[in-house]
Amino acid sequence: xxxxxxxxxxxxxxxxxxxxxxxxxxxxxxxxxxxxxxxxxxxxxxxxxxxxxxxxxxxxxxxxxxxxxxxxxxxxxxxxxxxxxxxxxxxxxxxxxxxxxxxxxxxxxxxxxxxxxxxxxxxxxxxxxxxxxxxxxxxxxxxxxxxxxxxxxxxxxxxxxxxxxxxxxxxxxxxxxxxxxxxxxxxxxxxxxxxxxxxxxxxxxxxxxxxxxxxxxxxxxxxxxxxxxxxxxxxxxxxxxxxxxxxxxxxxxxxxxxxxxxxxxxxxxxxxxxxxx
Numbered sequence: 228x229x230x231x232x233x234x235x236x237x238x239x240x241x242x243x244x245x246x247x248x249x250x251x252x253x254x255x256x257x258x259x260x261x262x263x264x265x266x267x268x269x270x271x272x273x274x275x276x277x278x279x280x281x282x283x284x285x286x287x288x289x290x291x292x293x294x295x296x297x298x299x300x301x302x303x304x305x306x307x308x309x310x311x312x313x314x315x316x317x318x319x320x321x322x323x324x325x326x327x328x329x330x331x332x333x334x335x336x337x338x339x340x341x342x343x344x345x346x347x348x349x350x351x352x353x354x355x356x357x358x359x360x361x362x363x364x365x366x367x368x369x370x371x372x373x374x375x376x377x378x379x380x381x382x383x384x385x386x387x388x389x390x391x392x393x394x395x396x397x398x399x400x401x402x403x404x405x406x407x408x409x410x411x412x413x414x415x416x417x418x419x420x421x422x423x424x425x426x427x428x429x430x431x432x433x434x435x436x437x438x439x440x441x442x443x444x445x446x447x448x449x450x451x452x453x454x455x456x457x458x459x460x461x462x463x464x465x466x467x468x469x470x471x472x473x474x475x476x477x478x479x480x481x482x483x484x485x486x487x488x489x490x491x492x493x494x495x496x497x498x499x500x501x502x503x504x
Contacts (some may be wrong), residue, residue: 261426262418265337265344271415274329278411279440282321290317311385311392315399322403329410345414348470357464357473361480364460368453375449382444387489393496397486405478412437412458413465413474426466434458457481 287308295307307313333341341347350357386396412433420429438455445451457478465474493499 262421264418268419271419274415278325287317315395322407345471347472349472350470357476361477365484377449378447387499390496401479401483405475409471409475414471430462433462
């Protein structure tokens, strides 16, 4: 229950005091942990395994092998695996599967909705502040990128050769990936860590694995450092706003600005050849 909840002014005789009243009686409202999620560290570990390990080690290899054997026997496994739709397809599929699983898991296990259990809490005010945070983060990291040894070729260039691939990637980058990543890192992982080690260390240990899962894409330390700093900002937004919805908004805007720039430069992904000029 939110710390902003109001107590009834009167109660029936003999009824048990509300949980908040017991907290005050035991030492005041400050006695309540800053984060007290219903799930445990073991729950988070299971979700991490299903969300990140299963698709990489099981789902994607099986999907690539099946597609290669059935549709592209003349191509190698590596050639099939590099096809844009072969990369994006399993991600879309597994994101839907995991979202449905987590909605069912929290309802069945904790008798609460998923969004309530992770403190989604769409920000009711302060939207301009979130946009400002996103813009400031983008500007600062863009400046940092100019002095870091970033790879000349990005890991996502392959998705901007055909309009259909570009639109699919844009949807993944702006909606699906931010939702799933915020769901796990700021929704499940951060509150469990904050309950055990406090906000400061929890911010660091949430941003660190968030950056490391992107290391496989970038294969260089400089962009991973950028992602780590983005993770710090997103987790601070989640911690200060008590809202995964707020960090999702910032995440989507941060990912969406570069995509919007490509949309404008290529005139709606219709002139992708202009990007190479």
